Amino acid sequence: MNQNVFIELINPFKDKVFRLAKRLLTSTEEAEDATQEVMVKLWNKKDNLDSYNNIEAVAMTMTKNYCLDQLKSKRAGNLKIVHNNFTDREPQLDKKLEDSDSLEWVEKIINQLPEQLQILIQLRDVEQYEFDEIAKIVNMNETAIRVALSRARKKIRESMVNTHSYGIR
Amino acid sequence: MELDRIENILEKYFQGETTIAEENELKDYFSSPNVAQHLEQYQPMFGYFSQVKQQKSTQEIPLQTKKRNVAWLSIAASAVVLLGIGTYFFVSEKDTAPAVVQSELGTYDNPEEALAATQKALALLSNNVNVGIESVQYINEYEQSKNKIFKQ
Numbered sequence: 432m433n434q435n436v437f438i439e440l441i442n443p444f445k446d447k448v449f450r451l452a453k454r455l456l457t458s459t460e461e462a463e464d465a466t467q468e469v470m471v472k473l474w475n476k477k478d479n480l481d482s483y484n485n486i487e488a489v490a491m492t493m494t495k496n497y498c499l500d501q502l503k504s505k506r507a508g509n510l511k512i513v514h515n516n517f518t519d520r521e522p523q524l525d526k527k528l529e530d531s532d533s534l535e536w537v538e539k540i541i542n543q544l545p546e547q548l549q550i551l552i553q554l555r556d557v558e559q560y561e562f563d564e565i566a567k568i569v570n571m572n573e574t575a576i577r578v579a580l581s582r583a584r585k586k587i588r589e590s591m592v593n594t595h596s597y598g599i600r
Numbered sequence: 601m602e603l604d605r606i607e608n609i610l611e612k613y614f615q616g617e618t619t620i621a622e623e624n625e626l627k628d629y630f631s632s633p634n635v636a637q638h639l640e641q642y643q644p645m646f647g648y649f650s651q652v653k654q655q656k657s658t659q660e661i662p663l664q665t666k667k668r669n670v671a672w673l674s675i676a677a678s679a680v681v682l683l684g685i686g687t688y689f690f691v692s693e694k695d696t697a698p699a700v701v702q703s704e705l706g707t708y709d710n711p712e713e714a715l716a717a718t719q720k721a722l723a724l725l726s727n728n729v730n731v732g733i734e735s736v737q738y739i740n741e742y743e744q745s746k747n748k749i750f751k752q
Contacts, residue, residue: 434663441661449657463659470661533644534651541648556649559620581616588614591641 432477440480441470444487447558448494454553455498455546465501469493488567495550495568502546533594540590548583555580603636610642 448469453462469490473480483489541552550569554560555576562573569576606629612618613626629635630646708714 437663438661445661446656450652450655453655463657466657467659467661471663474663534648537644537648538652556623557652559623561620577616579616581614584614584616587645588642591645 432480437474437477440486441473441490444490445470447487448490450557451491451494451550451553452498454541454549454557455495456501457542461501465494465497469497485564485567488564491554491568492570499546536594537587537591540587540594543590544583544586548579548586551576551580552583552587556584606636606639610639 445466449462449466452465452469453459456462456465472493473486473490480486541549544552547569551565554565554568555562560568562576565571565576566573571579606626609618609622609626613623618626627646627650630639630643631650635643708717
């Protein structure tokens with residue numbers, strides 16, 4: 432397998448990998464790194480890539496695992512360098528204005544969900560995978576996925592309704 | 601009618617029981633301008649899903665092939681080998697050149713003549729060496745007088 436064939440192979444799902452990574456890692460740069468990492472790992476496995484029947488699902492699973500590992504290692508670190516250590520904790524004015532944008536609100540709400548639910552929302556509602564594909568990626572059965580997804584969607588709805596009617600009721 | 605249907609699908613959606621087709625129907629409905637007022641609160645949610653799907657990774661993926669590395673290594677190795685062979689021939693050619701010249705030097709057939717010539721040559725050499733040593737004597741002289749003046 433040469434590089435061009437490989438690029439052809441990964442092109443359909445490269446952006447999906449990136450978006451899943453961004454969902455979990457938040458920062459674009461880290462998501463780019465994660466995408467690169469996953470693709471390089473796939474490339475190194477290129478000789479037995481044919482033995483997988485669904486490379487996209489494998490890639491998505493690798494992305495999920497990689498991002499969760501990243502998050503775990505960050506949390507385990509004692510020393511956290513966070514920007515708001517030395518800046519005003521109050522969000523800046525322009526940020527506040529942006530936040531009033533309802534799409535940003537949705538993003539914020541989703542980011543507050545547990546990672547597992549974020550992954551499911553990303554795979555189903557954004558990338559529109561079928562349930563059997565999601566089952567392969569996250570290694571759960573379809574019923575459990577449906578239940579969890581329903582929970583995630585209801586949580587989003589709850590927060591949305593609260594935000595939507597904020598100050599009215 | 602239409603609204604009933606959307607509400608039904610929406611209910612199913614929150615139960616996690618919709619199909620992709622139904623979800624697309626919802627997305628289409630909420631991206632259209634005429635959304636019923638009591639459903640407007642869901643608009644950002646579906647809008648967000650569609651918007652996020654537009655994000656693309658812009659970074660190039662560097663694919664380093666181990667095979668390519670091996671190829672480069674062998675190219676480098678063969679270059680080194682070629683260079684080595686080249687310099688060897690270059691240097692050895694230079695070495696052989698004076699040898700040819702030496703064989704063409706004149707020689708004496710008569711041993712006595714050869715002896716005389718050799719003695720002459722050696723005398724010339726030793727004379728010159730002595731001249732060299734004499735001039736070094738001066739330096740010794742300087743050394744002595746210097747030691748007289750500058751006493752440690």
